[in-house]
Amino acid sequence: MTDVETEVLVIGSGAGGAVTAAKLARAGRDVTVVEEGPWIDPDEMVPFSLEEMAAKYRHRPSVALGNPVIAYTEGRCVGGSTEINSGLYHRLPPELAAEWAARYEIDEFTPATLDRYATEIEHEIAVTRLPGAPPPSSAVLERGATKLGWRAVEFERVFTYDEAGRSTKQTMARTLVPRAVEKGARVLPDCRVERLIRREGRVAGARCRQHTPEGARKLVIYADHVFVCAGAIQTPALLQRSGIRAGIGSGLKLHPTIKIAARFPQPIDHGDVPMHRVTEFAPNLTIGGSITRRGHAALALAESGVEPANALENWEQVGVYYAAIRSDAAGAVVALPGLRAPLVTYRLTEGDMSRLARGLVHLGEVLLAAGATELYPSVTGGVVVRRPEELVAWWDATARRSSNLMTVHMTSTVRIGEDRSRAGADSFGRIWGYDNLRVNDASLVPDAPGVNPQAAIMAIAARNVARFLAG
Ligand SMILES: Cc1cc2nc3c(=O)[nH]c(=O)nc-3n(C[C@H](O)[C@H](O)[C@H](O)COP(=O)(O)OP(=O)(O)OC[C@H]3O[C@@H](n4cnc5c(N)ncnc54)[C@H](O)[C@@H]3O)c2cc1C
Known part of the structure; x- marks a missing residue:
């Protein structure tokens, strides 16, 4: 010792x-x-790569138990x-x-x-905005919101940019x-x-x-x-x-988050996390985009219950977007004797479930307005939507037994x-x-x-x- x-x-x-x-x-x-x-040297690994996930994440999917469970992630590295x-x-x-x-x-x-x-x-x-035009994955949110007359803003980021516009977090x-x-x-x-x-x-x-x-x-x-x-x-x-x-x-708070994998007629870039947010319904409901690599697209597609192998065809045309809510519920973290990981619980209220359904529908509206051709919700068995009038099906589909939720904000x-x-x-x-x-x-x-x-x-x-x- x-x-x-x-x-x-x-x-x-x-x-x-x-x-x-x-x-x-x-x-x-x-x-x-x-x-x-x-x-780990910050330059050693490709950002958002599988190698980085294996090295820097606290491993194993972690979930807050409840109905539905909410998957969460934490970093575990310097x-x-x-x-x-x-x-x-x-x-x-x-x-x-x-x-x-x-x-x-x-x-x-x-x-x-x-x-x-x-x-x-x-x-x-450094806290900055983009030096140039947003990448297509981010412009999607701005375009969809503008068509609907909703507010959208580019969020600042803790990034620097070199003269060629390359970003470093x-x-x-x-x-x-x-x-x-x-x-x-x-x-x-x-x-x-x-x-x-x-x-x-x-x-x-x-x-x-x-x-x-x-x-x-x-x-x-x-x-x-x-x-x-x-x-x-x-x-x-x-x-x-x-x-x-x-x-x-006690008193754990999360931003429960529901997702859509959206297919567009042309490839959208996957180099960066979209920096636009639709803030029309903020702070209680925020719409944004996630990093999309092939693995993220596969996971998001699988969560809608479709056969990912088929849906993954032309995955470069797929982007993952989300709606996150402020919830009424609270959860708890409890250390259990002999176990390394704590027990985490979080029970969403009926109001939270309703806000999530509303968030999913609004997210679908933005993505269709921006030109998406197919929407796969993170709701098992949720209908794949191609037209705005089909979105109504998601109000009932966003149920406790079928919703696949996650969070990165605890x-x-x-x-x-x-x-x-x-x-x-x-x-x-x-x-x-x-x-x-x-x-x-x-x-x-x-x-x-x-x-x-x-x-x-x-x-x-x-x-x-x-x-x-x-x-
Ligand atoms: C995938 C992802 C995306 C996110 N995106 C954003 C974003 O865009 N903007 C934003 O504002 N927030 C974002 N967040 C959230 C934000 O990163 C966190 O809220 C913030 O980093 C939390 O800070 P913290 O100091 O509380 O904990 P952390 O930053 O998680 O640091 C805690 C550290 O403590 C270490 N530790 C834990 N237990 C022990 C122990 N027993 N002994 C020694 N060390 C221990 C952990 O290994 C970890 O490194 C994101 C989070 C994730 C996971």
């Missing part, structure tokens, strides 16, 4: 952990980051989910910040405060993790924190298992302060495994706020009852933001570190 000592231990190196480590290291703190996944995400960037809508501050009694959570930290983050990582492994290291932070990849060491209202450090070329070894890290940034699923699981349960893990499992009966952490992420234990990741976002969450997570994390540094 090896021992390490550090002033601040940061567990997880994704959107929340990288901000935390970089800001603390820059302030001269002695920082150690432990990351369960591997440290940089966390920012390494595998689409890089779409949207600040937290100010009306939600104001509503949450009041509802959950969160101090210093005004839109102006969050905007100040968002600006700081945006200077650190500014993930945490490319930006804030190296900056933390430059300022003296140590990063221990392949090192999973199994549990925290508790002592009289404080946390003394963490027990870890590190994989090295020589084999697995146990590691104990002693720390004056601990920030848990393992993501909205793994953070509550780790706290519960460590015996910390009050207000931890939040709210350690909600912040001053009401201890409803919040797991205080307004700045300090776990109630512990002086030196903080959470600083997606878990803290008090509710589903209705937009891509990375911007909100990073701004909240920067705000919390500033508070910590102020003493």
